[in-house]
Amino acid sequence: xxxxxxxxxxxxxxxxxxxxxxxxxxxxxxxxMITNPFDEIAVEEALRLKEKHGxxxxxxxxxxxxxxxxxxxxxxxxxRGILLKTERxxxxxxxxxxxxxxxxxxxxxxxxxxxxxxxxxxDAAQIAAMLAEKLGWAQVTQAHTVTIQDGKAxxxxxxxxxxxxxxxxxxxxxxxxxxxxxxxYPSLPGIMKAKTKPVLEKNEDLGAEISQGLVLxxxxxxxxxxxxxxxxxxxxxxxxxxxxxxxx
Amino acid sequence: xxxxxxxxxxxxxVINKATKCAVAAAQKIPGTxxxxxxxxxxxxxxxxxxxxxxxxxxxESENLAARLADSYAQVIGDVAKELKAAYxxxxxxxxxxxxxxxxxxxxxxxxxxxxxEVVNESTFKRPMWAGDIVGTVELKTPIKVVTVRATEFxxxxxxxxxxxxxLSMQVAPSKVQFVSLEAVKSERPSLADASVVISxxxxxxxxxxxxxxxxxxxxKLNAAIGASRxxxxxxxxxxxxxxxxTGKVVAPKxxxxxxxxxxxxxxxxxxxxxxxxxxxxxxDAPIFKVADYGLVGDAFTLVPExxxxx
Numbered sequence: 001x002x003x004x005x006x007x008x009x010x011x012x013x014x015x016x017x018x019x020x021x022x023x024x025x026x027x028x029x030x031x032x033m034i035t036n037p038f039d040e041i042a043v044e045e046a047l048r049l050k051e052k053h054g055x056x057x058x059x060x061x062x063x064x065x066x067x068x069x070x071x072x073x074x075x076x077x078x079x080r081g082i083l084l085k086t087e088r089x090x091x092x093x094x095x096x097x098x099x100x101x102x103x104x105x106x107x108x109x110x111x112x113x114x115x116x117x118x119x120x121x122x123d124a125a126q127i128a129a130m131l132a133e134k135l136g137w138a139q140v141t142q143a144h145t146v147t148i149q150d151g152k153a154x155x156x157x158x159x160x161x162x163x164x165x166x167x168x169x170x171x172x173x174x175x176x177x178x179x180x181x182x183x184x185y186p187s188l189p190g191i192m193k194a195k196t197k198p199v200l201e202k203n204e205d206l207g208a209e210i211s212q213g214l215v216l217x218x219x220x221x222x223x224x225x226x227x228x229x230x231x232x233x234x235x236x237x238x239x240x241x242x243x244x245x246x247x248x
Numbered sequence: 249x250x251x252x253x254x255x256x257x258x259x260x261x262v263i264n265k266a267t268k269c270a271v272a273a274a275q276k277i278p279g280t281x282x283x284x285x286x287x288x289x290x291x292x293x294x295x296x297x298x299x300x301x302x303x304x305x306x307x308e309s310e311n312l313a314a315r316l317a318d319s320y321a322q323v324i325g326d327v328a329k330e331l332k333a334a335y336x337x338x339x340x341x342x343x344x345x346x347x348x349x350x351x352x353x354x355x356x357x358x359x360x361x362x363x364x365e366v367v368n369e370s371t372f373k374r375p376m377w378a379g380d381i382v383g384t385v386e387l388k389t390p391i392k393v394v395t396v397r398a399t400e401f402x403x404x405x406x407x408x409x410x411x412x413x414x415l416s417m418q419v420a421p422s423k424v425q426f427v428s429l430e431a432v433k434s435e436r437p438s439l440a441d442a443s444v445v446i447s448x449x450x451x452x453x454x455x456x457x458x459x460x461x462x463x464x465x466x467x468k469l470n471a472a473i474g475a476s477r478x479x480x481x482x483x484x485x486x487x488x489x490x491x492x493x494t495g496k497v498v499a500p501k502x503x504x505x506x507x508x509x510x511x512x513x514x515x516x517x518x519x520x521x522x523x524x525x526x527x528x529x530x531x532d533a534p535i536f537k538v539a540d541y542g543l544v545g546d547a548f549t550l551v552p553e554x555x556x557x558x
Contacts, residue, residue, distance in 0.1 A: 013513075017377060028383070067267035092349070093358060122376050122383070123493065124361040129317060139317055141346045144487070154427070158487050159342045160440070160496070165427040166316070171421070177476070177493065179487055207302035211388075213358025218384040222375070225519055228540035230531075234553040237525065240541055246525040247444075247502040248469065248558060 001055035003046040006099060006115040007039040007070040013120055018173035023218045030040060038116020041217035044183040045146055046114050047077045053148060062095055074194035089154050091214040094206055096130035103135060110171060117142050117175040132173040132179040142165050142177040249280030253333035254301060255324055257343050259291030268403035270396040271300050273465040274337045275404060276366035284327055288313040299406035307410060309419035314426030315343055318417055321336035326417060330356055340395035345354050352393040359393040364400040378480060399499035399520045432488060442472030443501040447491055449476035451507020451528060451547055452540025455484040461551040465541025468558055476508045492517035498514060507547050510535025
């Protein structure tokens with residue numbers, strides 16, 4: 001089974017972020033960067049599927065700066081990487097088109113594309129489903145468990161109303177939810193080996209006529225809630241809820 | 249005239265709240281609102297939706313029995329083209345998140361996910377970085393796809409008398425088969441609709457503590473139960489109880505957080521609540537920065553007292 005995992009380099013969720021004075025981005029100076037945690041779960045799932053069914057795990061990422069992200073996935077056990085280099089800012093539509101090209105060019109073809117359900121920086125959750133549509137493939141998002149058998153994927157997914165089980169033939173796109181698995185830590189030999197694993201660098205070639213459909217124009221801090229009152233006891237709380245907030 | 253296509257998500261024979269909030273967002277941009285109802289048989293829901301929009305179109309097919317992203321996206325895309333829609337709107341629910349990017353790809357449209365504000369006809373604000381930062385995005389494509397965070401828009405008023413039209417349309421079978429749904433059955437109101445939500449976190453020490461404190465308080469206030477990510481991950485409670493940027497976003501009249509420290513990603517899922525109460529033994533817990541009323545102390549003493557006094 002040949003699996004492609006899409007990984008993104010994002011700001012550490014524990015980082016204290018600053019917005020650049022012009023509001024166009026967060027200030028990345030000195031901020032620790034990590035692999036998007038949902039993508040890390042996708043890498044782990046790909047490795048587990050490979051351990052069970054054999055095959056190859058390829059990781060792909062966009063942007064020169066993402067090389068360390070590919071190396072960490074390879075340190076976990078992925079076999080090789082593809083780095084898509086670009087000077088431009090790409091939106092989800094452009095990235096999904098770029099990934100579609102990579103997937104179309106691959107021989108023999110991929111059986112499965114795995115990706116995190118969303119990135120913890122832009123929280124947009126668009127690329128996987130856009131990619132599935134462009135490829136004409138099936139998709140299952142927010143996977144909780146994945147089982148591959150007889151050329152089919154059976155996926156339990158997390159929905160608003162409970163756990164839904166879907167089945168699809170391959171190839172397909174699956175996105176990982178938080179509880180799909182617990183990603184492994186890279187071993188020291190794994191980290192050493194990752195340094196010599198092949199990374200194919202490709203230049204983005206979407207063409208100038210394809211431009212951003214979505215432009216991020218400004219970042220700002222949300223309107224904060226004012227901190228309220230600290231109360232001495234339960235009786236005061238009940239009184240406030242009844243007579244001040246009037247919510248009970 | 250600008251055409252807004254609003255995709256309905258059904259809750260039995262009626263449209264759900266997220267759909268009404270999507271209508272409210274669409275109404276911020278002048279135009280005609282057309283609702284789209286899909287399913288195997290949608291009797292009732294189409295009539296319900298007609299109270300909120302200028303017109304309802306209905307597509308019924310065996311192949312729409314389960315809400316599967318590829319076949320739903322096909323229908324939404326085809327209807328949007330047929331009606332020359334400039335905007336396609338839906339709630340930013342699990343179903344909306346699953347399907348709408350496919351619709352955007354089909355229509356070569358840019359998409360704004362999970363918006364909290366309509367700034368103008370092409371510009372929207374949306375939470376990013378787990379709600380820590382608000383981003384303004386501009387969509388430059390002729391057709392725009394937008395999903396709407398329900399807690400940021402009051403549901404549209406039910407003051408319309410839209411016509412209902414059935415469209416006959418070839419619907420390709422999905423590449424995915426629906427197998428089963430392990431639905432959450434609960435006597436309690438759902439998290440999305442409840443006017444009171446009681447949430448528990450790691451401070452409750454274990455599933456027994458969670459049950460012992462949260463359930464009787466929820467019973468007393470006819471509240472839905474929510475939880476922090478940590479306790480969902482630890483399997484104390486079902487996953488779909490998780491409140492937060494990566495779980496459910498709620499905005500009840502009263503939100504009581506018990507033993508929850510208040511990580512950014514949790515706060516992003518509840519900060520629009522009208523009144524927030526926090527009970528935590530750590531006086532420095534970040535949850536107190538967003539709470540209207542805070543009580544510092546042991547939940548195992550304070551919560552039973554609260555139950556007895558309400």
